[in-house]
Amino acid sequence: METLSPTPAGNVPLSCPICTRPMERSEFDSGPQLCPCPRSRRFEAVLFRPPGPAAPVVRQIGFEGGQPCARHEGNAASANCERCGVFMCSLCEVEVDGQKLCPDCFDRRTAGGEQGAAHGRRRDWTAVAYLSAFCGLFFSCFGAGLLLGPLAIYFALRSLREKRARGEQGGTSSDYLAVAFGVLVTLGSLGGIAVIVIGVLSDG
Amino acid sequence: MAEPQRVHISNFADIASRYRAFLVPGAVEIQERASFEIIHRRILFDEVHAITLHRARQWWGVIVSFLFAACFLSLALALGSSGESMAAWGFVIVAFLIALPGLLVLALPAQVITLYGQRARARVVFHFRPSKAREWFARLSREIEHAQTQQRPVDATS
Numbered sequence: 047m048e049t050l051s052p053t054p055a056g057n058v059p060l061s062c063p064i065c066t067r068p069m070e071r072s073e074f075d076s077g078p079q080l081c082p083c084p085r086s087r088r089f090e091a092v093l094f095r096p097p098g099p100a101a102p103v104v105r106q107i108g109f110e111g112g113q114p115c116a117r118h119e120g121n122a123a124s125a126n127c128e129r130c131g132v133f134m135c136s137l138c139e140v141e142v143d144g145q146k147l148c149p150d151c152f153d154r155r156t157a158g159g160e161q162g163a164a165h166g167r168r169r170d171w172t173a174v175a176y177l178s179a180f181c182g183l184f185f186s187c188f189g190a191g192l193l194l195g196p197l198a199i200y201f202a203l204r205s206l207r208e209k210r211a212r213g214e215q216g217g218t219s220s221d222y223l224a225v226a227f228g229v230l231v232t233l234g235s236l237g238g239i240a241v242i243v244i245g246v247l248s249d250g
Numbered sequence: 251m252a253e254p255q256r257v258h259i260s261n262f263a264d265i266a267s268r269y270r271a272f273l274v275p276g277a278v279e280i281q282e283r284a285s286f287e288i289i290h291r292r293i294l295f296d297e298v299h300a301i302t303l304h305r306a307r308q309w310w311g312v313i314v315s316f317l318f319a320a321c322f323l324s325l326a327l328a329l330g331s332s333g334e335s336m337a338a339w340g341f342v343i344v345a346f347l348i349a350l351p352g353l354l355v356l357a358l359p360a361q362v363i364t365l366y367g368q369r370a371r372a373r374v375v376f377h378f379r380p381s382k383a384r385e386w387f388a389r390l391s392r393e394i395e396h397a398q399t400q401q402r403p404v405d406a407t408s
Contacts, residue, residue, distance in 0.1 A: 061371075063302040063364040074300060089304035092391045096297050096368070096398055118276055137277050137292065149294070153368075170288045177286075214256040217270055 063089055117149070127151055171205035175224040182231040191235025198228030259386055262360075262375035265310045271374040276397055278365060278390065280372050295397035297368035303387045305359040308375075315352030319345040354378070363387050 061068045065083040073082070076093045080086045113123040115135035123133035127148035140152045147155070175198045182194030202224035209218060256279065259271040267284040276296070282289045326341035361376045361383030376383035 060300055060366055063304050063362065063373075064306070071299075087304070089302050090387070091300055091302045092394075093300050094298055094394055094398055096299060121275070137274060137294065168288050168290075170283050170286050173283060173286050212256060214258070214272065217258040217261070217272075 129155075168208075171201045171208065172220050172224055175199075175201035175205065175221070175228065179224065179227040179231050182228075182235065186231065186235050186238060189235065189239065191231045192239070195228050195230075195232030195235060198231065199225050202228060260374050260376050260382075262377065264308075265314075269375075271372075273390075273393075278372060278374070280374070291370055291372065293365045293367035293370060293372050295394045296400075298394045298398075299366045299368075301366070301387070301391055301394065302364045303383065304362055304364075306362045306375075307359045308355055308377075312352040312355050315349055315355075319349035319352070322348060363390065365390070 060071055060074055062081050062083070064081040064087050065085075067082055069082065071093075074091055074093055076091060078088060078090050080088060113133050115121045115123050115138060116132045117138050118135050121135035121137060124136045125134060125139055125146045126132070127134055128145050129147055129151040132148050132150075134146075134148045138149050140147050140149060178194045178201060179198035182191040182198065185191070185194070202221045205224075206218060206221045209221070256272040256274050259273055259278070262269050262271075267282050269283070270281040272279045272281070274292075277292045277294045279290055279292045282291075322341050322345035326338045326345060329335075329341060330338035355377075358378050360378075361380050363374045363376075363383060363386060365372050365374075374386070376386070
């Protein structure tokens with residue numbers, strides 16, 4: 047997958063999806079078409095006419111206590127733009143250098159050359175869980191599995207909790223696998239230690 | 251008013267990162283996983299200029315798989331020439347198993363959906379699921395058209 051930074055003007059030009067050669071909108075058509083490069087490979091396209099930027103509508107606070115997003119009135123606002131103050135939902139929210147901006151303010155800052163692409167970042171707890179489990183497995187001879195196995199379970203459960211809080215549907219199988227892996231590492235370490243202890247006691 | 255819900259579209263990867271695509275009301279969200287961090291970007295439907303669908307082969311996967319298979323094959327040849335035929339056949343089987351994903355990728359190219367937004371361009375890749383890719387292509391086209399149609403009456407009056 048490629049997600050590219052916008053040009054300083056804020057508009058991403060159309061390009062062939064196969065050879066990435068820039069194309070004018072007039073060269074694009076809805077339906078099957080051929081790549082402009084000599085290999086002429088096929089692709090399908092659907093063109094749209096996006097509406098111009100709409101002025102956000104500020105609404106009064108409702109009795110239900112929730113504030114709607116200024117651009118998406120069906121979504122609850124999760125934050126205020128720190129530049130213009132408009133209410134925005136989590137779809138519109140763009141985090142840049144710790145500052146939360148609405149899409150219009152982000153565009154204005156990008157057009158003014160104040161910043162490049164903005165994206166949200168958070169910790170990948172699933173990957174951390176797998177790392178803990180693998181380290182626990184490889185260093186289980188040193189008893190590390192007893193610490194790292196439960197840690198892997200904790201990180202995987204944390205990832206699941208955060209995904210549920212964000213309302214994600216699907217994509218949780220890797221978290222359940224990480225929990226199972228952590229359980230195996232923990233039980234394996236416990237079993238290994240039990241075998242060693244029994245061996246020492248029986249020799250003694 | 252409800253918090254936006256995420257519906258999983260596809261998982262895919264390139265040589266450096268792994269990606270997950272989600273459909274949220276009004277946008278497609280791409281999560282890139284690299285270095286124990288998740289970077290997420292969104293393409294809002296009301297800013298999409300075009301959506302395309304094409305077939306592509308993930309050549310990096312084919313090359314890596316064939317390189318490893320070649321290593322095991324060379325080991326098998328070395329063992330075979332030194333008289334260890336059982337071990338050599340074992341390495342040949344392992345080489346075949348390693349080359350199998352590369353052969354599958356060559357035989358069944360991935361389907362790639364590309365969205366061109368105002369601020370960014372995003373790709374969603376479907377491996378071995380051409381019908382699923384086509385379903386999502388049609389669904390995303392409908393959702394984008396619906397989102398942009400809803401926005402237009404507001405612009406006409408403002």
